[in-house]
Amino acid sequence: MRRKKACAGSTTVAVSLAIFLVIFTAITLYTFFAKTWWFPDPITTFGRDIDQQFLRTLVITGIVFVLSQLGLAWVIFRYRGRGQRAQHIEGNLTMEVVWTLATLVLFVGLGVYAERAWAEVHFRSAVPGAVQIEVTGQQFVWNFRYPGPDGKFGRLDPKLVNASGGNPLGLDPTDPAGKDDLVVPVVAVPVNREVELLIRSQDVTHSFFVRELRLKQDAVPGLLIRIHFSATQTGQYEIPCAELCGLGHYRMRSFLTVMPQADYDKWLADQAAANQ
Amino acid sequence: MPATLTNKLELIRSGKGGGTGPPAGGDDDGGSGRGGRARVPRRAYFTGVSLGLAAILMFFMALTSSYIVRKGLGGDWQPVRLPGILWLNTLVLLASSASIEVARRKLGTGATESFRRWWGITTGLGLLFLMGQVMAWRHLAAAGVFLASNPASSFFYVLTAAHGAHLLGGVVVLFYVAFRAGQRSHITQGTAAELASIYWHFMDGLWVFLFLLLNLGR
Amino acid sequence: MVTHESGAVHAHAAPTGFIWKYIFSTDHKIIGIQYILLALVSAFVGMFLSVLMRIHLVWPNAKLPFIAGGVMTPEQYLALLTMHGSIMVFMVLTTAPQSGFGNYFLPIQIGAADMAFPVINMLSFWITFLSLLVMLAAFFVVGGAPISGWTAYPPLSALGEIAGPGQGAGQTLWVIGVAIFCGASLMGALNFITTTIDLRTKGMSLMRMPLTVWAWFLTAILGLLAFGVLLAACILLLLDRTAMTSFFIPGGLVITDQQVAHKGGSTLLWQHLFWFFGHPEVYIAILPGMGVTSHMLSTFARKPVFGYRAMVYAMCSIGFLGFCVWGHHMFVSGMSPYSALAFSLLTMSIGVPSAIKTFNWLGTLWGGQIRFTTAMLFALGFVSLFVSGGLSGLFLAQPAIDLYFHDTYFVVGHFHLIMGVAAIFGMFSALFFWFPKMFGRHLNEPLGKLHFWITFIGVYAIFMPMHYLGMAGHPRRYSDLSGANFLGPLMPVQRFISIAAFLTIAVQFIFLINFLWSLKFGKKAEKNPWEATTLEWTIPSPPPHDNFAGVEPVIYRAAYEYAQPGAVEDYVPQHLAPEQVARAR
Missing domain, CATH: 2.60.40.420 (Cupredoxins -  blue copper proteins)
Structure with missing residues (x-):
C-alpha cells in the first residue's frame, strides 16, 4: 500500500534542507562572532550593563537557536521517508515538563536579570x-x-x-x-x-x-x-x-x-x- | 459614522433568524443530529448572542477605561452637570426590562395577545428612553455643553451615543420579533423573543453601569 | 435562497445563478475562497509597495513608475510604508489564514454543513472588501495616503493636513477603513466561535479536534475581544479628526508655528488602546500558522502530534498572555517604568509556550517517516522561521535592551520573520495541502518546491540582515539614509536586502503562475491524496455544496492517529468505526 512516489527523492530534499539549515546557522553565528555590524561603544555605565545583558541574552538565545535549527536539520535528515514505518509516539510527559520548566527558568530569569540596567535608568531620579x-x-x-x-x-x-x-x-x-x-x-x-x-x-x-x-x-x-x-x-x-x-x-x-x-x-x- | 459602525455590531448582536440565518431543516429542534440534520441547533443562537454581547462589552470597556484614565489625568476636566431627565430615562429603561420579562413569560404560557401587548409596551418604553436621551442632549446643548467643549462632555456624548445606537438596534429587533414572517424564519418566535430579551437586559444593565460611572465618576 | 418547510429531511440545497453562487454566496467554501483571493491580491499590492520602497531606499534618485513626479519624495515613501503595513496586517495576515482557510475548513473539519450564521459570514466578507476599497481610496484623494504608519500614533494621525501631506482626507479614509474592518472581523469571529462550540458533529470532542480547528477557534476568540477595542479607538480618533474633540490631542501644541486649538488629550491613551488590540493581532496572524504547521508535520511525518494536549494548552496560554503584554510596545513611550517591568516579565513568559510548541514540533518529526511535499517544506520552513523570529523577541521583551532596539530595523526584522513571513509560510503550506480539496486539482509540486527554496533562502536573506542594521542603531521608517552620518556605512547591507527582496518577490510570480495554471491543468486530485485522517479527506474534491451530502459524520478517535500499532494502514481516519479499521494479524 505504501506509495513509492511519496518517498521518491526525499533523500535529496532532506539532505539539501538539512544542509541549508546548517549553513544558515553557521552564517548567523559567524556574523555575531565577527561583529561585522555591531553597536558603537557605549559611553555610559548603564550602557555597558545593557551590552552585558545583551550578550547574556545572545548566549542563551544563541544556544536555543543552534539547538533548535540543528535539531530540525537532524530530524529532517534522520527521519526522511525511506519506506520505514513511523514510530507511534504520542508524547512524553517528562520531557515536556523538563523543557517547559527549563525555558521558564531561563527566560523569566533573564527578564529578572535585565532589571538592573533598567532600574539604573528609570527607577532613580537624577x-x-x-x-x-x-x-x-x-x-x-x-x-x-x-x-x-x-x-x-x-x-x-x-x-x-x-x-x-x-x-x-x-x-x-x-x-x-x-x-x-x-x-x-x-x-x-x-x-x-x-x-x-x-x-x-x-x-x-x-x-x-x-x-x-x-x-x-x-x-x-x-x-x-x-x-x-x-x-x-x-x-x-x-x-x-x-x-x-x-x-x-x-x-x-x-x-x-x-x-x-x-x-x-x-x-x-x-x-x-x-x-x- | 459611529451609527453605521454600530449597525454592523447590531448585525453581529442579532445573530439570528430572518434575513441573517441559514436555511434550516427542522425548525428549532433544540439539538442536532436527530430527524435529518438541523443545520443549526437552537443553542447556537444563544451562543451567538452571548458572543456578540462579549464583543460589545469589550467595546464599551475600551471607552469606559479611556474615560477613567482621561479623568485621572485631571487638568481641564470639567464634570458634566447631568440633566435630571437621565434619572427618569433610567427608570423608563428599568421598567422596559421588567415588561419584556413579563412579555417573554406570557409567550411561554401561550398567551399571545398579552405577549403582544407587553412586547409593544417594551418597544414603546425603549423609544421613550431614546427620546429622553435626545432631550438630555438638548438640555446640555442649551447649556452650552457640546461634544468638543471639554473632555468630560466629549466622553458623555460618546458613551450615551454609543449606548443609544445599540439600544436603537434593540428596538429594531423588538419590532422585528413582533412583526416577523414566522414561517420563513429558522427559529420560533419564542426563541427570538428570548434572544431579544437577553440583549435588552444587557443593554439595560450596560446603561445602569454607564449611568453610575457618569454619576459617581464625574 | 430556498424556503424550507419544517421537518424537511435535509435542507441545504445549492443556490443557482452565478451571483448567488459565486458573488453573494453564503457557502462557507466560496466565502473562504473569496477571502483567499482578496488576500492574494492584497499581498501582491503590498509587495509591490515594498518593492518601490526598497528601490527608493538604496537608489534615492531612481525614476519610479506609479510615483507622481517620478522620483519618490519622503512623504510618498511614508505613504507607501503606511499602506504596506496596513494592507499586509489587516488584509493579508488577518484574512487569509483565519477567514480564508478557516472559513473553508473549520466547518468541514468538525463535520458541519456550513458556518452557524452563513449570511453574517457573507456580509463579513463583503464588509472586509469594502474596507479594503476605502483604505485603498486613500491613495487617490488630495494629499495621498497617510504617512503615520500602520500604528497611526496621534497627534501625527489626529491633527489633519497640518501634520503633513496625507494626514487630511487620506488619514480619515484610513481610520474609516480600519473601523469597517473591525466590524467585519467581529462578525467573522462570532461565527467561528459559535460554529466551533455548537456545530461539532457527533463524537467530535474538543480534544479530538484537529489543531487547525483549535488555532482558528482561539484566533477567533482573540479577534472577538480585540477588535472591539480598536473600533472604539478608531471612533475616538475619528472624532478628534472631524469633531474637534481632544481624546488623543494634548493642549498647547504648536505645529509649523500654528497653534492647535485642541486641549487636554492623551496620546498614550491611543497607544494603550491600539496595542491592546495590536499585540493580540500578532497572534491572530500567527496562531493559524501554528495550527497548520502542527497539522502538516503530523500528516507528513506519519505520526501523531507530539503532546497534543500540551499543544492545545500552549496555544491557549499564548492567546491569554497575548492580552497581558501590550505594554512591551511602549517601553520608551514614557509609561511608568514599574509597569514596564511587569510587561517585560509577562512577555518573557510567552517564550515558554512558544518553546513548548517548537520542541513538540521537533518531537512530532522525531521517529517519523517524513514525506517532503511542498506543503511539508513550507511547514518545516515555518518551524525554522518561528525559532529565528521568536528568539529575537526575547531581546525586545527586555526594556533595558529595548531602549536601544525600539524602532530600529531590529524590530522590523523580528516582526517580519515571526508575524509576516512565518504566517505566510503557514498560508503557503495550507494552500499546497488543501488546494486539491478546494479545486479538485493539485498544485504543481516541482514548481512549488522551486518556489519554496528561493522564498525560504530569500526571506532569511532579507530579514536576518535587518537585525544587524538594528544593532548598528538604524532607525526604521527612514525614507533616506542621508539623514544621519552613521547610516552611510550601512548602505551595502541595505542594498543586499533590496536585491534579496527583489529576487524573492519575483519568485512569487512562479507561485502565481502555478496557482492559475493548476486551477485548469493541475493533476486531478483524489479524495484523500495525502492519506490524512481528518474529515475533509472523506468527502469529494471539491466538496459538494453541503459538504457531507446530508449525512452527519461520526467521529471515533483523535485527529492524528498515524502509525497506530496493529492497524494495517499507517493512518486511521477519524470517521472510521473501530470495526472498519483493518487490523494486522
Missing part, C-alpha cells in the same frame, strides 16, 4: 546638582534649552512660538527667569557629570536617541519626561529621531557633544554671547 537641559522635539528639529546662570527655566507660552522669528520654543520675554535661558539646536554636556534631560514635544511624538548613550526616550506631546545619564567619553555623537514624526523624520537630527568641564563652560559662555 542626583541633585545634575546639569539640567530641556529637550524639545518639533517637526523636524531638536531644540535644547539651558536654564542659564540662574538655574531656572523661564516660562513658555505656545502663543509666542515663532520658529522663523527666532523664538522656536515660545519663550516668554516678560518672565525674568527666562532672560538668561539659552536655546540652541545642538547640545553639549560635560563629561563624567550627571545630566538630566527634560524631554518634551511641541507637536507630534518624536524620540530622543543617542546610540552611544544606549538611551532612547519618546518626546511625547503633553508630557515632560525626565531621563538622566552620565557620559564617560568625550566626543561628538548623533541624535537621530527614532519615532515617526512626519515627512522629515529621516532628517530630524542633531548632535550631542561630550566635552571636558572647562570646554563646556567656555562653550556655554560663547553660545550665550552669540545669542545676545
Whole structure:
C-alpha cells in the first residue's frame, strides 16, 4: 500500500534542507562572532550593563537557536521517508515538563536579570546638582534649552512660538527667569557629570536617541519626561529621531557633544554671547 | 459614522433568524443530529448572542477605561452637570426590562395577545428612553455643553451615543420579533423573543453601569 | 435562497445563478475562497509597495513608475510604508489564514454543513472588501495616503493636513477603513466561535479536534475581544479628526508655528488602546500558522502530534498572555517604568509556550517517516522561521535592551520573520495541502518546491540582515539614509536586502503562475491524496455544496492517529468505526 512516489527523492530534499539549515546557522553565528555590524561603544555605565545583558541574552538565545535549527536539520535528515514505518509516539510527559520548566527558568530569569540596567535608568531620579537641559522635539528639529546662570527655566507660552522669528520654543520675554535661558539646536554636556534631560514635544511624538548613550526616550506631546545619564567619553555623537514624526523624520537630527568641564563652560559662555 | 459602525455590531448582536440565518431543516429542534440534520441547533443562537454581547462589552470597556484614565489625568476636566431627565430615562429603561420579562413569560404560557401587548409596551418604553436621551442632549446643548467643549462632555456624548445606537438596534429587533414572517424564519418566535430579551437586559444593565460611572465618576 | 418547510429531511440545497453562487454566496467554501483571493491580491499590492520602497531606499534618485513626479519624495515613501503595513496586517495576515482557510475548513473539519450564521459570514466578507476599497481610496484623494504608519500614533494621525501631506482626507479614509474592518472581523469571529462550540458533529470532542480547528477557534476568540477595542479607538480618533474633540490631542501644541486649538488629550491613551488590540493581532496572524504547521508535520511525518494536549494548552496560554503584554510596545513611550517591568516579565513568559510548541514540533518529526511535499517544506520552513523570529523577541521583551532596539530595523526584522513571513509560510503550506480539496486539482509540486527554496533562502536573506542594521542603531521608517552620518556605512547591507527582496518577490510570480495554471491543468486530485485522517479527506474534491451530502459524520478517535500499532494502514481516519479499521494479524 505504501506509495513509492511519496518517498521518491526525499533523500535529496532532506539532505539539501538539512544542509541549508546548517549553513544558515553557521552564517548567523559567524556574523555575531565577527561583529561585522555591531553597536558603537557605549559611553555610559548603564550602557555597558545593557551590552552585558545583551550578550547574556545572545548566549542563551544563541544556544536555543543552534539547538533548535540543528535539531530540525537532524530530524529532517534522520527521519526522511525511506519506506520505514513511523514510530507511534504520542508524547512524553517528562520531557515536556523538563523543557517547559527549563525555558521558564531561563527566560523569566533573564527578564529578572535585565532589571538592573533598567532600574539604573528609570527607577532613580537624577542626583541633585545634575546639569539640567530641556529637550524639545518639533517637526523636524531638536531644540535644547539651558536654564542659564540662574538655574531656572523661564516660562513658555505656545502663543509666542515663532520658529522663523527666532523664538522656536515660545519663550516668554516678560518672565525674568527666562532672560538668561539659552536655546540652541545642538547640545553639549560635560563629561563624567550627571545630566538630566527634560524631554518634551511641541507637536507630534518624536524620540530622543543617542546610540552611544544606549538611551532612547519618546518626546511625547503633553508630557515632560525626565531621563538622566552620565557620559564617560568625550566626543561628538548623533541624535537621530527614532519615532515617526512626519515627512522629515529621516532628517530630524542633531548632535550631542561630550566635552571636558572647562570646554563646556567656555562653550556655554560663547553660545550665550552669540545669542545676545 | 459611529451609527453605521454600530449597525454592523447590531448585525453581529442579532445573530439570528430572518434575513441573517441559514436555511434550516427542522425548525428549532433544540439539538442536532436527530430527524435529518438541523443545520443549526437552537443553542447556537444563544451562543451567538452571548458572543456578540462579549464583543460589545469589550467595546464599551475600551471607552469606559479611556474615560477613567482621561479623568485621572485631571487638568481641564470639567464634570458634566447631568440633566435630571437621565434619572427618569433610567427608570423608563428599568421598567422596559421588567415588561419584556413579563412579555417573554406570557409567550411561554401561550398567551399571545398579552405577549403582544407587553412586547409593544417594551418597544414603546425603549423609544421613550431614546427620546429622553435626545432631550438630555438638548438640555446640555442649551447649556452650552457640546461634544468638543471639554473632555468630560466629549466622553458623555460618546458613551450615551454609543449606548443609544445599540439600544436603537434593540428596538429594531423588538419590532422585528413582533412583526416577523414566522414561517420563513429558522427559529420560533419564542426563541427570538428570548434572544431579544437577553440583549435588552444587557443593554439595560450596560446603561445602569454607564449611568453610575457618569454619576459617581464625574 | 430556498424556503424550507419544517421537518424537511435535509435542507441545504445549492443556490443557482452565478451571483448567488459565486458573488453573494453564503457557502462557507466560496466565502473562504473569496477571502483567499482578496488576500492574494492584497499581498501582491503590498509587495509591490515594498518593492518601490526598497528601490527608493538604496537608489534615492531612481525614476519610479506609479510615483507622481517620478522620483519618490519622503512623504510618498511614508505613504507607501503606511499602506504596506496596513494592507499586509489587516488584509493579508488577518484574512487569509483565519477567514480564508478557516472559513473553508473549520466547518468541514468538525463535520458541519456550513458556518452557524452563513449570511453574517457573507456580509463579513463583503464588509472586509469594502474596507479594503476605502483604505485603498486613500491613495487617490488630495494629499495621498497617510504617512503615520500602520500604528497611526496621534497627534501625527489626529491633527489633519497640518501634520503633513496625507494626514487630511487620506488619514480619515484610513481610520474609516480600519473601523469597517473591525466590524467585519467581529462578525467573522462570532461565527467561528459559535460554529466551533455548537456545530461539532457527533463524537467530535474538543480534544479530538484537529489543531487547525483549535488555532482558528482561539484566533477567533482573540479577534472577538480585540477588535472591539480598536473600533472604539478608531471612533475616538475619528472624532478628534472631524469633531474637534481632544481624546488623543494634548493642549498647547504648536505645529509649523500654528497653534492647535485642541486641549487636554492623551496620546498614550491611543497607544494603550491600539496595542491592546495590536499585540493580540500578532497572534491572530500567527496562531493559524501554528495550527497548520502542527497539522502538516503530523500528516507528513506519519505520526501523531507530539503532546497534543500540551499543544492545545500552549496555544491557549499564548492567546491569554497575548492580552497581558501590550505594554512591551511602549517601553520608551514614557509609561511608568514599574509597569514596564511587569510587561517585560509577562512577555518573557510567552517564550515558554512558544518553546513548548517548537520542541513538540521537533518531537512530532522525531521517529517519523517524513514525506517532503511542498506543503511539508513550507511547514518545516515555518518551524525554522518561528525559532529565528521568536528568539529575537526575547531581546525586545527586555526594556533595558529595548531602549536601544525600539524602532530600529531590529524590530522590523523580528516582526517580519515571526508575524509576516512565518504566517505566510503557514498560508503557503495550507494552500499546497488543501488546494486539491478546494479545486479538485493539485498544485504543481516541482514548481512549488522551486518556489519554496528561493522564498525560504530569500526571506532569511532579507530579514536576518535587518537585525544587524538594528544593532548598528538604524532607525526604521527612514525614507533616506542621508539623514544621519552613521547610516552611510550601512548602505551595502541595505542594498543586499533590496536585491534579496527583489529576487524573492519575483519568485512569487512562479507561485502565481502555478496557482492559475493548476486551477485548469493541475493533476486531478483524489479524495484523500495525502492519506490524512481528518474529515475533509472523506468527502469529494471539491466538496459538494453541503459538504457531507446530508449525512452527519461520526467521529471515533483523535485527529492524528498515524502509525497506530496493529492497524494495517499507517493512518486511521477519524470517521472510521473501530470495526472498519483493518487490523494486522
